[in-house]
Amino acid sequence: MILIDLMPRIVALPLAPHSGEEVLGRCRRLADAFRAADRPVLLVRVERPNVSVQPPGSGFTEGLARPGDVPVVKRTVGAFHGTGLDERLRALGVDTLVFAGLVTTMGVESTARTASDHGYEVEFVADALSGFEAEEHDLSVKRIFPRFGAVRDTGDYT
Template structure:
């Protein structure tokens, strides 16, 4: 795992403008993500900020909101823009990682079940080893067409269930950092 990188996916101000935005889980998420970023940077693991960009609306570059959320103060080693749910297929990130011999991706960011989970699945299919740090992901309750609402915790649990032992190793921040320490 010495050839690792942290993908910090879609932690951007655009989300704060959406009608589903909630602050409930933000304090725990921000603390976990900061610990993960700091831990990776202390270990010389590159941190890549990934931003979702759409042609219009709050995810457009013209909106001025495709910038890190206020709690983030790190300097990423690389920044990419994506236009699809996964971070790898059209952003140039896959080539950037391969040029540097990176074979292990640590995934964190927003939304757990969308861009984070999709990136984990695609990364696995592309041959990367993946560590999914659920503690350092954020999502929001969603209501199914049947009327059943899943809480953010339910969605995270479901994501862990479908990724574990197939697409990724599931870890908390301490576990992900310990994994890096044992790889040296």
């Protein structure tokens, strides 16, 4: 499971069709289910380049990370470039990535496209994603993501 950008400052944004808090709650349930099944949980967050002091809310939301989770700090929209993510996933023996988090058309979609390019199977948890606008989220979930992999809901994993 790869959870993208569940940081206080991003969770607090006006998002649609699901609020950041709704997505965060579903992502917590998903992460717990994956941990219980002894499947890896990777937590991705962004740090802006050339900024020495990160603004408040740049860490993971409180209580999200658990021992054994794999943190990934990205400096670009997607989580693969310059992070060692591919090497970490290969070392864990992962071949399928389940995506959830924020924001659908930014960090999630960018990372998923690169994952597909690297040969991973990809899945998306539609109700554990949200966008800046419902229309852009819906376009990705209904038209783009099915071309890359399965689109499911939280209940399919929990």
